[in-house]
Amino acid sequence: MNFFTKAKDSIFLVLKGAAVGIGNAIPGVSGGTIAVVTKIFDRLIEAITPNIKKLIKNLPFLIPVGIGMVIGIFLTAVALDYLFETYNVPTQLFFMGLIVGSLPTVMHECKKERSRISPINLIPFIIGLAFMIFLLFASDGGSMFTEGAALTLRDVLVYIVMGFIAAVAMIIPGVSGSMIMKIFGVYDSIIGAVSGLEFPVLLSFGAGAVIGIFAAAGIINALMKRFRQGVYSFIIGLIVGSVPHIFPAGFRFDAQGIVGIVLLLVGAAIPILMELPSRKKEKKSQAADL
Numbered sequence: 001m002n003f004f005t006k007a008k009d010s011i012f013l014v015l016k017g018a019a020v021g022i023g024n025a026i027p028g029v030s031g032g033t034i035a036v037v038t039k040i041f042d043r044l045i046e047a048i049t050p051n052i053k054k055l056i057k058n059l060p061f062l063i064p065v066g067i068g069m070v071i072g073i074f075l076t077a078v079a080l081d082y083l084f085e086t087y088n089v090p091t092q093l094f095f096m097g098l099i100v101g102s103l104p105t106v107m108h109e110c111k112k113e114r115s116r117i118s119p120i121n122l123i124p125f126i127i128g129l130a131f132m133i134f135l136l137f138a139s140d141g142g143s144m145f146t147e148g149a150a151l152t153l154r155d156v157l158v159y160i161v162m163g164f165i166a167a168v169a170m171i172i173p174g175v176s177g178s179m180i181m182k183i184f185g186v187y188d189s190i191i192g193a194v195s196g197l198e199f200p201v202l203l204s205f206g207a208g209a210v211i212g213i214f215a216a217a218g219i220i221n222a223l224m225k226r227f228r229q230g231v232y233s234f235i236i237g238l239i240v241g242s243v244p245h246i247f248p249a250g251f252r253f254d255a256q257g258i259v260g261i262v263l264l265l266v267g268a269a270i271p272i273l274m275e276l277p278s279r280k281k282e283k284k285s286q287a288a289d290l
Helices: 001-027 031-037 039-049 052-057 060-085 088-101 102-109 118-136 153-171 177-183 187-195 199-246 255-289
Strands: none
Touching: 001 031, 001 060, 001 177, 031 153, 031 255, 060 088, 060 187, 088 199, 088 255, 102 153, 102 199, 102 255, 118 199, 153 177, 177 187, 177 255, 187 199
């Protein structure tokens, strides 16, 4: 392979990484799904390993993908930070649509192995739903962090945990790490930190993400093999219970409110439309097996 071929392959990997990064930064859009669409998911999961020799061997793949992801996340964060600041209600409603619209995808993944959800898996669903309802009443509705204040040890630990959770969520097909952060109320802070290059926040979140990436593959594989429906049922509970959290407090039936309702419907349609090609492919594959 000559230099130009390698350079071309690296550029394509950067572009694919950027697409995954953009997907990771938008709530309701699964970065893992984008990685599947761009045909790098399997290689990415295989390349991320605690085995140092194998990790070094995969650096020519991981570095351009990683650079692309950073570029995609940063560019998206800058745009979203502006939108949240200037058009908060329409932006929040759009993301609410994305998150609600992702439910059919998560339900499809939940029922992939068995067409019916086992009654026992109502328990993790109720736990996820009850947890979000508890957070709704326990929270004062504000951000988990004080804007402009110095990071406390508690803030650092929260960012590390959320980085871990976001990285783990990326491994689960159909689930958005940003959606999980939005549900737990830290998404806006992370987007602001990326846009404003707040390195203490980024380092804390990044440390959790790195731990999550290396730990996730083994943990998720074990959980998904034994409790696939239970994992997805819990996530569905989180999503359903998150709706009151996400709905913008300043909503009014003015121009921004009406635009927001339209964007909510558009946002709900996007995950469904994105999933259609893979559903058609899946049906064709099942028909071929018959």
